[in-house]
Amino acid sequence: MRINPLRRLYIAAETWFKYSFAELNPMYHLGTLTFFFFWIILVSGIYLFVPFKGSVHGAYASVEWMTHQQWYLAGIMRSLHRYASDAAIITILLHLFRELALVRYQGTRWYSWVTGLPLLWMIIPLGITGYWLVWDQLAQYIAMGSAHLFDAIPIFFGSMASNFLPSQMSDRFFTLIMFLHLLGQPLILLFALWLHVRRLSNVNIMPPRGLAIGSFIALIILSLIKPALSHPPADLSTVPQSLNLDWFYLNIYPLLDYWTAGQVWLLTLVITLLLIFLPWFFPKRAKATAVVDLENCDGCKQCFEDCPYDAITVQARTDGKKHSHEVVVDPALCTSCGICVGGCHSANPFRKAEKILRPGIDMPDFPAHELRKRTLAAIDSMQGKHKILVFGCDHGYAVERIKTDNTRGISLYCSGMLPPTMIRFALRKGADGVLVSGCRSNDCYNRFGERWTEMRILSDRQPSLRAGVDHRHIISQGAGPIDRKALEKSVQRLRKKLIKLEPKASE
Amino acid sequence: MNKVFRIFLQGLSYAAFVAVIWYFSSEPAFQHMPADKALVVVAFKHAGLPVEACRKMTQQELDLLSPNMRKVNDCTRQRSPIHLQLFMDGDILFDKIETPPGIYADGSVNIYYSRKVATGKHDFVIKIKDSVRADSYTYMHQHEQVLDTAQILVISFTRDKGFVFN
Numbered sequence: 001m002r003i004n005p006l007r008r009l010y011i012a013a014e015t016w017f018k019y020s021f022a023e024l025n026p027m028y029h030l031g032t033l034t035f036f037f038f039w040i041i042l043v044s045g046i047y048l049f050v051p052f053k054g055s056v057h058g059a060y061a062s063v064e065w066m067t068h069q070q071w072y073l074a075g076i077m078r079s080l081h082r083y084a085s086d087a088a089i090i091t092i093l094l095h096l097f098r099e100l101a102l103v104r105y106q107g108t109r110w111y112s113w114v115t116g117l118p119l120l121w122m123i124i125p126l127g128i129t130g131y132w133l134v135w136d137q138l139a140q141y142i143a144m145g146s147a148h149l150f151d152a153i154p155i156f157f158g159s160m161a162s163n164f165l166p167s168q169m170s171d172r173f174f175t176l177i178m179f180l181h182l183l184g185q186p187l188i189l190l191f192a193l194w195l196h197v198r199r200l201s202n203v204n205i206m207p208p209r210g211l212a213i214g215s216f217i218a219l220i221i222l223s224l225i226k227p228a229l230s231h232p233p234a235d236l237s238t239v240p241q242s243l244n245l246d247w248f249y250l251n252i253y254p255l256l257d258y259w260t261a262g263q264v265w266l267l268t269l270v271i272t273l274l275l276i277f278l279p280w281f282f283p284k285r286a287k288a289t290a291v292v293d294l295e296n297c298d299g300c301k302q303c304f305e306d307c308p309y310d311a312i313t314v315q316a317r318t319d320g321k322k323h324s325h326e327v328v329v330d331p332a333l334c335t336s337c338g339i340c341v342g343g344c345h346s347a348n349p350f351r352k353a354e355k356i357l358r359p360g361i362d363m364p365d366f367p368a369h370e371l372r373k374r375t376l377a378a379i380d381s382m383q384g385k386h387k388i389l390v391f392g393c394d395h396g397y398a399v400e401r402i403k404t405d406n407t408r409g410i411s412l413y414c415s416g417m418l419p420p421t422m423i424r425f426a427l428r429k430g431a432d433g434v435l436v437s438g439c440r441s442n443d444c445y446n447r448f449g450e451r452w453t454e455m456r457i458l459s460d461r462q463p464s465l466r467a468g469v470d471h472r473h474i475i476s477q478g479a480g481p482i483d484r485k486a487l488e489k490s491v492q493r494l495r496k497k498l499i500k501l502e503p504k505a506s507e
Numbered sequence: 508m509n510k511v512f513r514i515f516l517q518g519l520s521y522a523a524f525v526a527v528i529w530y531f532s533s534e535p536a537f538q539h540m541p542a543d544k545a546l547v548v549v550a551f552k553h554a555g556l557p558v559e560a561c562r563k564m565t566q567q568e569l570d571l572l573s574p575n576m577r578k579v580n581d582c583t584r585q586r587s588p589i590h591l592q593l594f595m596d597g598d599i600l601f602d603k604i605e606t607p608p609g610i611y612a613d614g615s616v617n618i619y620y621s622r623k624v625a626t627g628k629h630d631f632v633i634k635i636k637d638s639v640r641a642d643s644y645t646y647m648h649q650h651e652q653v654l655d656t657a658q659i660l661v662i663s664f665t666r667d668k669g670f671v672f673n
Contacts, residue, residue, distance in 0.1 A: 016516075016520070017520065019513075019516065020513060020516030020517050020519070020520055021513075021517055021520070022513065026520075082532065083525075083528050083532065086528045086531070086532050087524070087528060090524070090527065090528070141539060151619065157608055157614070157617070158552075158617050159550065159552075159617040159618070159619040161550070161619045161621075162550050162552075162617070162619055165548065165550055165659075165661050166659065166661060166673060214517065214521055215521070215524070217521075218521040218522075218524060218525045219525070221525065222525040222528060222529060226529055228532075236659070237658065237659055238657040238658055238659060239539065239540045239544075239545075239546045239657045239658075239659055240539055240540065240657075241538065241539060241540040241541075241542070241656075241657050242536050242537070242538050242539070243536065243537045243539055244533035244534065244536050244537075245533070245536075245537050246531070246532050246533065247531040247532075248528075248531055248532065254537050254539075257539065
């Protein structure tokens with residue numbers, strides 16, 4: 001399998017976090033970390049609002065009071081407010097880059113991509129209005145810059161820049177900015193965030209406790225050693241000269257010194273449109289979506305529980321069978337990950353009633369019957385002792401490549417597509433060991449495939465691996481596209497285990 | 508991997524994270540206004556004169572109108588564009604023509620021009636032509652001004668006060 005260079009670069013860079021954070025790899029929690037930073041921003045913002053004086057003449061003095069007089073509380077809150085906002089931009093950009101590098105924007109996932117990008121354009125103005133409220137020279141600079149940007153939009157009549165001439169600035173305008181920063185923009189952002197995750201199931205908005213504590217402590221330390229400070233107070237009779245910009249939020253403004261506002265808008269628009277339409281520049285090779293076979297569906301709702309994209313709904317039975325429910329797949333939401341098949345009780349390869357295995361829900365391009373056939377063929381083609389069958393996924397390491405005399409790999413759409421009974425089936429039909437691979441641990445391309453499979457094997461989730469199965473013959477090992485060595489090591493580890501078990505097996 | 512070593516690596520990651528925030532939250536400093544520059548701003552709102560003079564309506568025309576619509580003068584709504592020129596030490600800083608906004612081009616023109624100029628003593632000449640019927644500039648003003656570093660010189664205009672340099 002050819003891996004695009006961006007993906008290879010990302011995965012290689014991520015390896016650092018894989019080793020240093022293990023299960024807490026922050027790259028797998030960028031979205032929840034961003035939410036966490038928002039919580040910090042919200043709490044610190046509420047505190048700052050209390051002593052803040054929302055007027056042209058009172059704002060600066062009140063912020064200075066917070067920074068210098070009550071530095072131990074309000075000052076730290078101010079710094080936390082600023083640095084958590086910066087941290088959110090970092091996690092958002094990394095999140096964006098990650099989804100881009102791992103090509104997690106194609107197919108039906110276009111929705112999360114398209115609804116995610118505008119969030120960045122909503123958060124940046126939120127930060128800008130925050131800087132505005134300090135009403136120092138930096139605020140004056142961004143007020144003028146923003147005015148020039150707005151004045152370039154032909155739908156606005158009048159000159160917004162005229163509001164910032166000497167003795168022209170009014171509390172009324174300041175109140176508008178306060179309203180935007182404290183209520184208008186956060187509410188719109190909240191709604192946009194809801195839209196962003198609307199097509200996902202089991203949405204988590206809190207990072208693991210270890211990561212939350214670690215990043216909070218890091219921000220506190222930064223706030224103590226480098227408190228957020230203001231520039232000198234705004235003076236509309238002079239132009240601010242040297243400015244310490246927050247480049248996370250204010251990077252667009254310096255362009256105005258070289259380009260016209262129209263050119264800056266054009267650049268922003270072009271970048272935004274290019275990114276938004278990315279899913280259509282590189283469309284996903286279409287796979288058939290999951291199909292329900294009511295003949296074999298007992299309406300247990302497990303696939304509904306398992307689907308990471310809320311593509312499955314439950315409704316009252318329509319075929320008159322005794323079961324109360326049936327499931328329906330929405331093809332517009334289905335990403336063809338096959339996780340529903342792995343969760344289907346009737347995808348049991350031991351079923352002998354029919355020659356063709358027909359589960360209640362199946363993937364037309366790679367049906368459970370085909371998986372059973374490939375499993376049998378792989379086992380039959382192996383020679384020698386300690387035969388190991390590796391079930392992998394199309395997004396992790398290409399398991400077919402580790403082929404040896406006594407090792408075979410079968411790649412699934414997702415490791416979550418593997419019915420646990422297929423493991424038992426493989427062991428029963430001649431495999432001595434089964435290695436279940438997939439994406440790197442906690443980094444499933446399809447969100448939950450690797451986790452659900454692990455839980456099914458450990459009998460923590462239905463359908464579970466039967467109690468009688470000897471777990472010593474099974475290993476789970478996540479392996480990304482470049483993790484060949486890790487996977488080979490796991491195969492060797494399993495083989496050693498099998499050798500140790502040999503006398504028992506011969507008894 | 509050794510737990511202590513792993514914690515150490517995590518510490519390094521957090522340190523790198525806050526180092527990025529530390530630096531880019533305020534550095535590198537941006538020089539928006541060089542020390543030898545000041546800013547000249549021309550800002551005001553002004554309505555040009557109607558493109559045609561009002562015409563006195565004839566009695567015959569008035570008789571055709573309903574009583575409440577009768578008025579002595581028939582005035583066109585369309586206003587003249589504003590042509591502004593600002594010279595500094597004989598060099599032209601702005602030479603712009605603004606058309607009145609609105610479907611009937613009858614609105615006031617909002618003018619906001621700004622440009623960075625060298626500090627020091629300068630001789631400014633500003634002219635406005637706000638009527639297509641006038642042959643030359645309708646308002647003109649000459650002003651001498653010493654500009655300090657980063658100073659904003661605002662040139663405004665109203666019909667009654669004329670040009671004001673602040």
